[in-house]
Amino acid sequence: MRAKSVFTTGEAAEICKLSQQTIIRCFDSGQLQGFRVPGSKFRRIPRPALIKFMKENNIPLDGLDNQQIRVLVVDDDPDIVDLFVDVLQKDPRFEVAAARTGYEAGLLTQQFLPDLIVLDYMLPDVNGNIVCKAVRENPELTDTRILFISGVVNPAEIEKLKQAGADDFIKKPFNIEKVVERIIELVES
Secondary structure: OOOEEEEEEHHHHHHOOOOHHHHHHHHHOOOOOEEEOOOOOOEEEHHHHHHHHHOOOOOOHHHHHHEEEEEEEEEOOOHHHHHHHHHHHEEEEEEEEEOOOHHHHHHHHHHHHHEEEEEEEOOOOOEEEEEEEEEEOHHOOOOOOEEEEEEEOOOOHHHHHHHHHOOOEOOOOOOHHHHHHHHHHHHHO
16 A cells, blocks of 8 residues: 555544544644645645644544555665565565665655655765755655765765755764664654
8 A cells, every 4th residue: 555645634634533623723823834835835744744643632543554655766776675665665664765875865865755765975977965865855755864874974965965955864884774764753753
């Protein structure tokens, strides 16, 4: 089953077991984060924002139990991509997609609408911070988390990544189990 990453107010109301008007009021007051569809009055609520709202208001998450965390892995190293895909596909909490260039990442991000992007800094066609900035400029991806994984250790470069919108940075080589834990922490925060 394909997990939804963006919900209408009606879908959010059904998941939270609240009226649609209550969800709309919470959205309009800023209690429930989301965005309006450009050129319309329709409201949309990204999955991480809905989870945050539900936790803050002690609403059980059972309505989201069948939802998977959508992870897009972007790295030009096939071994890294294969490792992530292999580990995440075996874990029922995740749905995973992979890209090897910034261009592919851009296309897949629009189609897949990931909850989190695992992003290499040095891609063959662009630096990861360009991909990061593009994600941050897209209103549909406001709550998408970005986790850079790279061999780059220069503190100034890491700071540039965080300024571009990165949520965290992990240095290569890495422990895959710890990275999976961090993915969950970032998506649920």
